[in-house]
Amino acid sequence: MSIEIEPAKAQRPEGPPPGRPGRARPWWMRPGAHTGAIGGVAGYFFGHWLGNFIGSGWQQVATSDQNNLAIVLGYTFLTVGWLAGLGVFTDLFRMMIGRQIPHEEEEAEARTGLARYFQYTLGHKVVGIQYLVGMIIYFCTAGLFAMAIRSELLSPVNHLFSSATYIELVGEHGTMMMMLMTSLITGPFGNYLVPIMIGSKRVAFPRMEALAFWLTPAAFLVLLSSLLLGGFPFGWTGYAPLSIQATEGADAYAFAFGLMGISMILSGFNLIVTIICYRAPGMRWSRLPIFVWGIFTTSFLFVLAAPVLVGGMYMLITDRTVQTAFFSDQLGGSSYLHQNVFWFFGHPEVYILALPGFGVVSELLPVFCRKPLFAYRVSAAGMLGVGLLSFFVWQHHLFVSGINPDMRPLFMLTTELISIPTGFIFLVALGTLWKAKIRFTVPMLFVFAFFFNFLIGGVTGVYQSDVPADVVVHGSFFVMAHFHYTIMGALVFAFVGACYYWLPKIMGIRLNQTLGLIQFWTMFIFFNSTFLPLFAVGILGQPRRVFEYAQNLQTLNDWVSISSFCLGGSILLFVANFVWSTVIVREREVGNPWEARSLEWQIASPPPVDNFEHIPVILSGPYEYGVKGAGPIADLNPPAGVLAAAALSAPVARTEA
Numbered sequence: 070m071s072i073e074i075e076p077a078k079a080q081r082p083e084g085p086p087p088g089r090p091g092r093a094r095p096w097w098m099r100p101g102a103h104t105g106a107i108g109g110v111a112g113y114f115f116g117h118w119l120g121n122f123i124g125s126g127w128q129q130v131a132t133s134d135q136n137n138l139a140i141v142l143g144y145t146f147l148t149v150g151w152l153a154g155l156g157v158f159t160d161l162f163r164m165m166i167g168r169q170i171p172h173e174e175e176e177a178e179a180r181t182g183l184a185r186y187f188q189y190t191l192g193h194k195v196v197g198i199q200y201l202v203g204m205i206i207y208f209c210t211a212g213l214f215a216m217a218i219r220s221e222l223l224s225p226v227n228h229l230f231s232s233a234t235y236i237e238l239v240g241e242h243g244t245m246m247m248m249l250m251t252s253l254i255t256g257p258f259g260n261y262l263v264p265i266m267i268g269s270k271r272v273a274f275p276r277m278e279a280l281a282f283w284l285t286p287a288a289f290l291v292l293l294s295s296l297l298l299g300g301f302p303f304g305w306t307g308y309a310p311l312s313i314q315a316t317e318g319a320d321a322y323a324f325a326f327g328l329m330g331i332s333m334i335l336s337g338f339n340l341i342v343t344i345i346c347y348r349a350p351g352m353r354w355s356r357l358p359i360f361v362w363g364i365f366t367t368s369f370l371f372v373l374a375a376p377v378l379v380g381g382m383y384m385l386i387t388d389r390t391v392q393t394a395f396f397s398d399q400l401g402g403s404s405y406l407h408q409n410v411f412w413f414f415g416h417p418e419v420y421i422l423a424l425p426g427f428g429v430v431s432e433l434l435p436v437f438c439r440k441p442l443f444a445y446r447v448s449a450a451g452m453l454g455v456g457l458l459s460f461f462v463w464q465h466h467l468f469v470s471g472i473n474p475d476m477r478p479l480f481m482l483t484t485e486l487i488s489i490p491t492g493f494i495f496l497v498a499l500g501t502l503w504k505a506k507i508r509f510t511v512p513m514l515f516v517f518a519f520f521f522n523f524l525i526g527g528v529t530g531v532y533q534s535d536v537p538a539d540v541v542v543h544g545s546f547f548v549m550a551h552f553h554y555t556i557m558g559a560l561v562f563a564f565v566g567a568c569y570y571w572l573p574k575i576m577g578i579r580l581n582q583t584l585g586l587i588q589f590w591t592m593f594i595f596f597n598s599t600f601l602p603l604f605a606v607g608i609l610g611q612p613r614r615v616f617e618y619a620q621n622l623q624t625l626n627d628w629v630s631i632s633s634f635c636l637g638g639s640i641l642l643f644v645a646n647f648v649w650s651t652v653i654v655r656e657r658e659v660g661n662p663w664e665a666r667s668l669e670w671q672i673a674s675p676p677p678v679d680n681f682e683h684i685p686v687i688l689s690g691p692y693e694y695g696v697k698g699a700g701p702i703a704d705l706n707p708p709a710g711v712l713a714a715a716a717l718s719a720p721v722a723r724t725e726a
Contacts, residue, residue, distance in 0.1 A: 363428020
């Protein structure tokens with residue numbers, strides 16, 4: 070058997086790369102967000118003109134005074150112009166004309182200054198930070214719509230908005246949260262940390278990773294533009310036939326949702342290949358950090374569920390523009406088909422949001438309990454089980470929509486079965502906490518809040534899985550409270566806890582811990598004060614998406630609205646802490662403040678350009694806290710022969726060439 074010797078690291082030649090000038094251009098002369106904006110505006114006007122030119126003689130345009138084709142083509146060319154202006158197609162054109170592609174990845178990460186965060190960059194760490202800032206902006210924007218909704222519900226008779234405007238606000242808030250927040254954890258922390266956690270110097274497809282991010286600002290702006298086109302009156306679910314008959318704002322909804330679906334597919338595929346093929350020698354599946362298991366399972370949901378969403382949005386767009394009949398009952402289609410297509414994506418999406426949160430809290434638990442993660446394999450199996458079963462529960466959303474009664478018992482069973490692998494993850498957490506020396510740091514407090522909130526969301530979810538109870542509470546604020554506990558109470562708390570935990574690694578800067586404590590308690594108290602009373606509001610009969618309600622429910626609604634404003638204040642406090650700590654004070658944290666064993670904490674903070682000087686050899690699992698004789702997790706500077714021997718004992722793909 071031959072022994073492969075690690076090749077010496079190739080030295081890059083002196084001077085500029087072939088085909089590149091020796092002097093770097095200033096930021097405003099390089100492709101970036103500013104040139105992308107110019108390309109997007111030009112593309113939209115061209116596409117809109119082309120749509121008007123093509124559809125000017127169509128009967129439906131003449132009779133309705135509404136040219137949906139012009140809007141959709143405008144958004145299509147807007148996206149193409151945006152990407153072209155960013156430089157996404159530059160290397161493709163270079164290859165087409167036979168020119169050499171320069172070493173963009175190394176140059177992009179080595180480049181300093183803020184300009185790199187506004188450019189199409191191939192370094193996974195830069196992309197992770199772009200996702201982090203982008204997701205905070207998207208989340209806060211959606212939160213502003215929520216504040217407007219709760220302001221309207223302060224009174225059942227005195228209104229700030231018309232009924233049409235109110236439903237537009239509800240649709241914008243729900244769609245933005247359920248569309249863009251799919252990447253709240255996977256985007257920043259998955260792209261930044263997963264390669265480092267598995268001992269890799271890069272991701273498998275850096276161009277695909279960067280493209281997945283830069284589609285999200287386009288989706289965000291397209292969705293906001295629907296307000297200029299009359300909005301959409303059907304919430305975030307887009308049920309037909311209303312979504313076919315609605316004004317031009319529905320085109321923005323369908324196009325933006327489809328665009329985000331493409332982003333999810335690209336991101337998920339890249340992370341799957343990275344985790345499977347780019348693990349360091351010795352990084353067996355049994356040594357994979359539990360956070361990586363969460364991202365791995367979520368990525369499969371991205372790749373398997375998002376194409377159904379993209380197909381559904383494409384069918385909706387063609388129904389609206391060229392009069393296909395996928396969802397139109399009058400022309401032989403089926404509005405019931407839309408519900409099945411949408412929820413086949415929509416319920417796995419709930420776990421697309423929850424599973425990364427499970428990965429975060431399971432990763433933090435052993436660090437602050439100072440003991441190994443209890444039943445590691447059970448936790449990983451629980452995540453895989455949740456991901457698998459999430460594809461077998463979608464029709465419980467259709468219990469009151471005309472589903473065949475014979476199908477109800479099956480989907481009651483599958484929905485309740487999903488609580489078993491979820492329970493595994495809870496039991497792992499309890500086992501890790503048992504007799505542990507818990508450190509009550511700010512990240513650990515968010516871990517406790519995650520499990521508290523998700524427990525309430527899970528228990529109340531049982532009512533939606535059983536037909537008799539679901540018939541009573543369906544379409545009420547009870548359901549809305551349930552999924553806010555399941556999604557915001559889990560995903561957002563896990564995200565904020567991850568920021569406090571990993572920002573010292575990502576930026577080399579520690580967030581203010583005093584502000585963190587204040588922010589945690591205000592966020593936790595006012596979150597529960599906002600959504601716990603809504604269970605009672607729903608049981609008492611208040612429906613969702615309606616801005617008038619019974620007079621006897623005003624006190625509860627006022628309590629919820631005031632609490633929601635305070636909850637919004639706690640989110641602003643987090644943003645203020647983030648800006649204060651990273652921009653103004655910049656308290657440096659270059660070591661390992663949590664004394665963590667996982668691989669990302671064994672290198673410098675922030676990590677170097679290539680992550681590792683040499684591909685490490687993984688020697689043990691990441692959670693051997695308090696284990697006598699536990700050695701280091703990895704050899705970060707192995708001699709050539711050691712690397713080859715480790716590769717033979719645990720054959721996984723190598724990343725250094």
